[in-house]
Every structure is written in C-alpha cells, then in structure tokens.
Amino acid sequence: MNLDYLKNKRILLVDDEPGLQDMVASILQNEGFTQVRTAGSVREALTAAGTFRPELAILDVMLPDGDGFSLMEVLRKDGDYPVLFLTARGEEEDKFKGFGLGADDYMVKPFLPKELIFRITAILRRTYKSEDPVVSLKYCKIDFERAEALREADPKEPIPLTAKEHAILLTLCRNAGRIVTIDALCEAAWGDNPYGYENSLMAHIRRIREKIEENPSKPESLITVKGLGYKLIVQ
C-alpha cells in the first residue's frame, strides 16, 4: 500500500516550547511531510488555522494563553480534522478529557520520535483513506492519478482509462458501495445538459467492465441495480 499521498497533508503543530516545536517539526520534515506549520499560542494557532486549513492538528495541552482542549473545540468548528494531543507525564485526567472531547490520540512527553510518526500516519491513513488515489477492486486496482487500471492476475501493462471512464469511475468510487443513479453519472460525465446520454453511459460501463472485471458479462465490482443505478464494490 502506497501512503505517499499522506505526506502532503497539512499538519498544524501548536506548542509553546520552542525546543519541542523544532524537534517535532524536523521529525515530520525528515519523514517527508511537506506541509507543516507551527504556532506557539492559541492566538497564533487560530490565525494559522484560518489560512492554512490544517488536515491534522498536534496540540499541546498547556499553552500560554489558554489550553489545547478549548482550542480544539474552536478549531473543530471550521473542519472535522483529527487532533493528537501532547501532554506532560502524570496528567492522566487530561488525557481522558481530551479523548472525551473527541481527540483522536494523545502522547505523553517525552516520546519516541518514531512513535509520533507512526501514530500520525495511522490517523491520517484512517481519516483520508477515501482520498487514496489508488483503490482496490476485486480483480484490479485503479490509479486515479495516472488514470490506469492495474490487473493483478496478469500484471502486464497497466490499462489506460479514458476521460469519460475516469470520470464515471471516480464518481462511483466517491460513493463506494452506495447506489449512484444513472442521472448522477450522466451529470458527472457530461456536466450541464446531461440528457440523452443514457445509452452512451451504458457503452462506457461496458468498456470499464472490460478493463476491470474478470468476466465483463458477470460483473463483480461494478454492479447493476436494475431501476436504481450502479454501484462499485471496493475491497
């Protein structure tokens, strides 16, 4: 499983100790995280969050002008991204308070850099799983960034997807497992005035099935739900 796309996630680090701030920031950068922003106080954190729009926050509990918990509550109003708390040793109650308010993890200082990286990666993977540019189907993987289908049985050449195939598959994938109506698929593929393309859609569905299914006439990934639409079964 390739997790490179997680390295581009925006991470906001809030801690008032310059030493720890530098340490964590450099750990993250060494691991390949490219979008790290730091703040030393609640005030700075709020300013940064406004423009930076973090996708993960690492918050110290003790801050000079407030505490991490109330900061989290404010931040969460702008976006439901995960939060990892850092606490000083021996403040058990604090840990539980953080979890109770909806934190995703906490770590006790001092910690091993490696463990921080692992925990961050685990949280990001869970949270942004659906943005993985590669999704696994029963008989192949789809790489949306490259617009390719990769058959697993015979790993020859990747099979290229056309523009319409890509658009249709992406829409199905964003609603993985759920039924997507024919109207919605036409809308996704032809934008405004998506009428009169029902038959064309059907032809595309067939072509997609020939690329992703073992037997395109007995589909197991791209399923027809007669009278309602289609759905994509992802692994």
Added chain:
Amino acid sequence: MNLDYLKNKRILLVDDEPGLQDMVASILQNEGFTQVRTAGSVREALTAAGTFRPELAILDVMLPDGDGFSLMEVLRKDGDYPVLFLTARGEEEDKFKGFGLGADDYMVKPFLPKELIFRITAILRRTYKSEDPVVSLKYCKIDFERAEALREADPKEPIPLTAKEHAILLTLCRNAGRIVTIDALCEAAWGDNPYGYENSLMAHIRRIREKIEENPSKPESLITVKGLGYKLIVQ
C-alpha cells in the same frame, strides 16, 4: 454528536489469556458495546472472523499458534477494518512493527480500562464517521443508499432490494408507524396513473416480507391494517 451507533459495531477480541479476555470483554460490555466476540488463538480468530465479520479487531501479539501481525494481514484480506494491538511491556520493536504493517493503535499491558475504551471509541468514530442512514426493523436493518436488507440473525450476504421494493419500503419508512393507504403506496411506486396495480402491490409486499421478516406469513414489521393499508414498525 451522538455516538450510540458505534456501540453496535462488531468487535473481535483475540487473546490467549482467559483472564485478560474476560476483563476486556466485560469492560466493553459495561460500556455498552453489544457485539463482542472472543477468540484464544489464530485458528479460532480466523473461524470467528469468517462469520462474524468484525468491524474492529483487538489482537494480542503473542498467540499460542502464531502472532498477531500475520493474523492481521490475513484478516485484512477480508475487510479493511481497524486493528488495535495489545503488547507486553518492553517490546518496543513489536509496537513499531504493528504500526508499520498498518495497525491503528497499540496499547501496552497492563493498561487502564478507561484508556482502552477511549482509544476504541476514537478509532471507531474516525473509521465509521459517515455511516449510511439505516433504519432498524425487528429482524433486519434496511440500508436505502445501498438498497439492501441486512439480516441480523444470520449475518450472511446482504439481501438486495429491487427498485419497486425500494420505493415501497421508502414510502412506508417515511411514514414509520403510521398507516399508509394502498393508494398512496401505488402512487409512490407507479407515479402517474397508479391505478390497477393493487394486486401487483400485494405481490411486492409479499416479496418484501420474505426479505425482512422472520416468518413472512406472520409479519411483525410490515403490518397489514385491513381496509386501511399497511404500516411499518421501526425499532
């Protein structure tokens, strides 16, 4: 934010110490988790996972007939649910190995019960945050987005609903508990000119009952109100 639906998630607990197994199971049950299954070995775990289809696994690293890591890799082939590892103190390398393989969290024994609960809740919340709206009937749940009935007694395959079944059930569901006339149901299923389909509706009602009732001839969810119509009893 209401997190009650997380209490119904299926949790598989694998540990070979009966003492710890009982402890964790009772902690979970005390916290309201209703679907907990235990296994004491890799072999038992694989058997249980086949029918139980867990939505979270708690794995001990040391097992009598194998280790938790390779167990996770096998389990993950059937479903990408989160995994939390339990390790004995002082096996740092183990922790990192677990994370590296895609675990979601780990805890070092002995741990505080409260912390286990918080960590489990945090993982479940992240993983299952955008859950499909389902309605619960006496013997099954209906997922309208997927057009499926999920029997609870025998958790086999979900049973697909056809277009007409979907439309009729949706109308009944929107008037849950209230009587819906036959005319109204025909209107919902056949739109304009909904006349002459009374018998057809009856056949559909029968087919729906075969999917959602324990005994379709003694319905307990989709009730006939003679001379008035039908009503759906939701939990």
Added chain:
DNA sequence: GGCAAATGTAAGGTAGATGTAAGGTTAAGA
C-alpha cells in the same frame, strides 16, 4: 489535413424484475 483514439448511436438480444391470475386464508360483522 490526416490519423488514431475516444466517444456516441443504433438495433437486436436477454435476464431478472414486475405483473397477473387463480385458488386459498383470514378476520370483521351479522
């Protein structure tokens, strides 16, 4: 412009959803 690839169109085919009918069963009312 010329070419190849992508996309759209049309027409015949088919499986599974839906409709139908006929006999059976139930419960409300007399």
Added chain:
DNA sequence: TCTTAACCTTACATCTACCTTACATTTGCC
C-alpha cells in the same frame, strides 16, 4: 356460527431496463 370482502400466496407470463456489438462520428494530436 356463518358470510364475505379483503388480503395472502404461488406459479407463471410478460416486458422493461439493461446488455452487447458493430459501426458512425467526433475529438485531439501530429
């Protein structure tokens, strides 16, 4: 208790929504 209309149940016929294929047309690139 008897009657009867309303509803159940089943098997089977039908037909629609979708499949499939070949071919026509458009698009985009050299």
